[in-house]
Amino acid sequence: MYPVTVKGDRVSLREFTPEDVDAVLAIYGDPVATRHLSFEPRTREQVQATITAVTNAARAEPRTEYSLAAALPSTDEVIGFARLAIDTQHSGQNSAQIGFALRPDTWGQGLGTQTVELLLTLGFDHLGLHRIWGARSPNNTASDHLMRKLGMIVEGRIRHHLLIRGAWRDSIVHSILEDEWQATAQS
Ligand SMILES: CC(C)(COP(=O)(O)OP(=O)(O)OC[C@H]1O[C@@H](n2cnc3c(N)ncnc32)[C@H](O)[C@@H]1OP(=O)(O)O)[C@@H](O)C(=O)NCCC(=O)NCCS
DSSP states (O other): OOSOEEEOSSOEEEEOOGGGHHHHHHHHTOTTTTTTSSSOOOOHHHHHHHHHHHHHHTTOSSOOEEEEEEEOTTTOOEEEEEEEEEOOSSSTTOEEEEEEEEOGGGTTSSHHHHHHHHHHIIIIIITOOSEEEEEEOTTOHHHHHHHHHTTOEEEEEEEEEEEETTEEEEEEEEEEEHHHHHHHHHO
């Protein structure tokens, strides 16, 4: 599916363009924004390579990678990076992992919650997925709170999931199933 747009009242998801490099650098180059992520802050060149990779992947057929810009609808200012990646093994492509990060000066206004809600809308309502999951650092309380609020329950802990910053890090996995999402939408 290309191009993808998922509209919310305070944030919209859209495809990345080469002009979005600096906006993404303000997130992926920031030590605070990346503190709980699986990589160290990226340089401008690395972010440029990321944007090239995701814009190429967006046009793959079949598409399995949906890396999208979270932008303010009024100005199209990009404030976040949202990703839904379809699991290509063992699930008949009915399952996907999500990831998300917003620029730190926008935190605490509900924009992160809407960004993830739009990813779930994309996955369940547009792509017809059965299961969506996310993995976070055990110390990432904001992500924990956000995912629980949207019905993504904790399903377990992956021990020593990542080798990052010279140490092994566990991940906590959250997930939501199709019927749980439909029940949320109806309540
Ligand atoms: C996680 C993140 C996207 C949240 O974005 P945000 O725009 O601040 O989220 P919201 O404003 O929608 O807040 C979501 C909920 O988390 C709560 N929250 C935010 N920060 C919190 C914290 N440090 N501790 C506990 N709860 C927190 C908010 O109060 C809100 O709950 P409420 O609506 O019940 O009050 C943002 O912090 C971020 O980009 N972090 C860096 C990248 C990252 O960690 N991504 C997740 C990887 S798994």
